[in-house]
Amino acid sequence: MKKIIFHFKENWIRHGFETLVVVVGVIIAFGLNDWNESSKARIAEIGILNELISSLEADSSALSINIAFHNQAIKSSEIILTVLDSKGAFNDSLSRHFASINNYTTFASALGPYESLKSMGFETISNKSLRLEIISLYDQQYMILKNNERILTEDIQELKRHYYQDHFEEFQVIIPDPPYYAGKMVPNNFNELMLNKSFRYFVRTLINDHASFNLLNKMNVERVNELKRKCQEEIIRLK
Incomplete structure (x- = not known):
């Protein structure tokens, strides 16, 4: 047993x-x-964050270039108003300024990495706060920017179709070769334009429009750079 x-x-x-x-x-x-x-998952997340950082750098550069074009429009508008108010004489440099007041831009964001993130699933970004900031920039802030950009461009094109044709030889804001935004617009009758109240109104309005739009541009540059910094910090944390 x-x-x-x-x-x-x-x-x-x-x-x-x-x-x-x-x-x-x-x-x-x-x-x-x-x-x-x-x-x-961590390797994939770090990879997509690196791609996003590259696209954000490209976006920041593109926005900064657009800011310069709209600043030039504001500067040219102020020069033209000064000449008109002082009843100055026309000179060749003014033709550049007449064109520059109509500078319009097209912001084309580097969307490739964001589209990749969408196909992978937003949960690929484990940091919820960072994930929401990325979505907000691309799906909200950029949309607001592009909508305002479209409105400004449409206003300028409206002037081109219904006003400038009676007062200028041609509408030439952008030329085919670098530096591109170096067109010329020569008035048919400068002395007559000097007395035209509607033209002064349009120039002052464009100053406000360019300035308001540039405020949006600058805000987005700050957002982009801040988001890039947070993505870099997240990569360090994940490693």
């Missing part, structure tokens, strides 16, 4: 140990699998 009990205990211990080894092995296997999946 004692031999039977001893044998039973021996078998129970052996089987229990074997079971324990199997269970521990399964747990380790699951743990390794989870670690591998977590590692893959």
